[in-house]
Amino acid sequence: MIKIFREIWRFAGAEQKNIRNSIIVNFINAIFHMLQIGAIFLTIQAIVEGGLQARTIWYILLLMLISIAGKIGANYFSQLQQTHAGYFMAADKRIYIGNKMKLIPMGFFNQSSLGNITGICTTVLGDVEMTAPMVMVLTLGGFITTVVFTVYMLVFDWRMGLITVIGVFLFCLVTSSMEKKSRNTAPKRQKAQAELVENMLETIQGMGVVKSFNLTKLDNKKVDRAIENSRATNLAMEKLITPYTIMQEVTLRIFSVGMMAAALLFYFQGTMDLTYSLMFIVVSFIIFEQIESAGHGVAILRVCGSSIEQANQMNDTPVMDENGRNKEPKSHEIAFEHVDFSYEKRQILKDVTLQIKDRTMTAIIGPSGSGKTTICNLIARFWDADSGKITIGGTDIREYTLESLMNQMSMVFQNVYLFHDTIENNIRFGNPKATRQEVIEAAKKASCHEFIMSLPKAYDTVIGEKGFSLSGGEKQRISIARAILKNAPIIIFDEATANVDPENEAHLQKAFEELTKDKTIIMIAHRLKTVRHADQILVVEDGRIVQQGNHEELILQEGIYKRFVSERKEAASWNVSKG
């Protein structure tokens, strides 16, 4: 149990101060509560001694008033500090995870890790936010207050104090067994919750495929199983806890009644006067309140502990070594020297050596799955090569910080991701400091200004709102506008493979020319037109560079490039004759 407290305390970080304050205020709250006993004592004393005067009544009323006002105030501040601590504990961790994700190799982000991260950032940290400060305040605050009150009882009347000590001790025994029992169940519950999020995420992401294959009526067995598993673990947790909470309650009620009986017994034996006896009868209802709260805290302690453990998993996720420095490359020449690369254990790139000169255009072609995208991803350090070296301007890319490396390049992919935000902000993503005028200028150069202006809210149109969406070509032009705004010296471009209508193609071509003026361009190319004008063509087959040169040189060689050209020519003539 102490280990979990330590973990929560460590996790609280900068919020420890608020939790500590909340525990102190919670203790003050209990003292205000006990003032009511003082008021009750005065009332009983006055009635028993037959001297209830107006002055005593005013004292009693004042005491009650102070107690109520104090309790309200203390409760308010304690809750405020708990909410603040919970919110910032979770928010700090979410920010930490967000920052860490930028340094994790892309290979980490598969379906299962995405589900796990989503689960951690939503349900797991949501649990921490709601339970961690509450658990600390209820449990620690409850125990500290109980110890103080018990000592007070012992000083007041050791016999009543002893009954309190035994009651608290037995309650702690029951609570400790409950906490031990929930040790295995709580992590299972957390795991089931995470699997549920993961499966839901996969289902939502794959909804398009499900619909297109008309599989909506089929049972989604994985989701059903995850829901059932989550229900079962939650129920198991409840089933496990409930007998203990009943035992806790029974223990405390027995000792409350025992305290009442003892007070009466001592009175009839003549060892306690009537005033004290009546007061202890009243106290017997209140004395165990704080330890009862502590018990509730312990019931959720394990859940909170395993949430924190799960959230801390992200601390151990390996990041790319970031020993680089913030610096500008001397030139934007890119080179691969004997680069090998594998995804997990499957080798993809084999001894790749290439050179891309500053401010030239290099087209990469090759069969599907040959490794074209992988080459581009390695330049951007989405992954690190297994062996060999990649340099920009003669400096190993690992010697740059990820930030300074990414400042050197813009990437335009086929699958453009647009955020649920305005078109203006989606373009501004390329340069967060850009003014509206600069955004519009970039959009004009990327040939998207006209279609943006035809939208009802123009640049303020929110993507994804009210069913609003963009075509593939429009999305790619927005992504080019982003890249134009970023104005990085290296452009990595994945040409669209899907058929683009002639009007869109003309727009894309114009946008591409604007983007690539005076830049070092690496382009995964699919069209003959683009490849022909490249300064250099790299032909990739099964992870190796098998041909290298310009169009005029390669067309003379037998090989993939010649086949690529004749296939494109054939398709073009087929299209023309068909038309």
Ligand SMILES: Nc1ncnc2c1ncn2[C@@H]1O[C@H](COP(=O)(O)OP(=O)(O)OP(=O)(O)O)[C@@H](O)[C@H]1O
């Ligand atoms: N994240 C990944 N994890 C594991 N394997 C991957 C991953 N990405 C790609 N691969 C595999 O690596 C190989 C090369 O993929 P890559 O995307 O580089 O090929 P490509 O030439 O760009 O293909 P295409 O023209 O179809 O886009 C493929 O066999 C692919 O299945």
